[in-house]
């Protein structure tokens with residue numbers, strides 16, 4: 001899952017980014033409204049965290065334009081404590097939820113999970129064939145065997161499990177599992193697919209991760 005943070009207070013942005021990365025989200029941060037809108041338009045995010053008071057273009061104007069251009073990612077607004085009017089405007093403009101500053105990271109995470117669940121990204125057990133992944137405990141299982149995953153392996157497997165029987169290009173995978181610093185010239189996606197294969201496929205006769213030659217990968221039963 002990849003999240004965009006549009007927030008000019010660098011400390012707040014860094015605090016959210018660090019927390020989300022520990023939860024294995026890929027995170028991009030931009031510090032003004034105009035650039036934020038551009039990022040939201042060209043990348044496919046699973047959620048957007050949008051501050052209202054921003055340089056260059058206000059969060060409410062960004063929100064209005066994102067909704068007008070049919071960006072699908074749910075939007076969580078960050079507002080100042082005393083700005084009831086902004087909150088109401090934001091909700092009227094199509095924000096999915098808001099959070100008043102200052103907030104605890106746990107609350108932000110809980111709100112984000114609710115938004116993404118509404119968008120079809122549940123925090124319920126993900127299953128495919130005899131493979132399962134529990135977003136709550138971050139443990140994978142193949143049959144009865146428990147499998148330990150690193151943060152990135154978890155993010156990659158989660159993305160595959162949310163998109164079974166679908167050809168996923170390397171670019172699509174990179175866009176949802178890595179952040180903007182990802183270098184598309186590298187073979188990082190293939191490297192992590194191989195890590196994952198050695199954990200979830202190698203010791204099992206039925207392989208689940210399949211290479212689609214020249215394109216990417218697919219989670220499917222043979």
Ligand code: CA
Nearest residue numbers: 008051053054
């Ligand atoms: Ca601000």
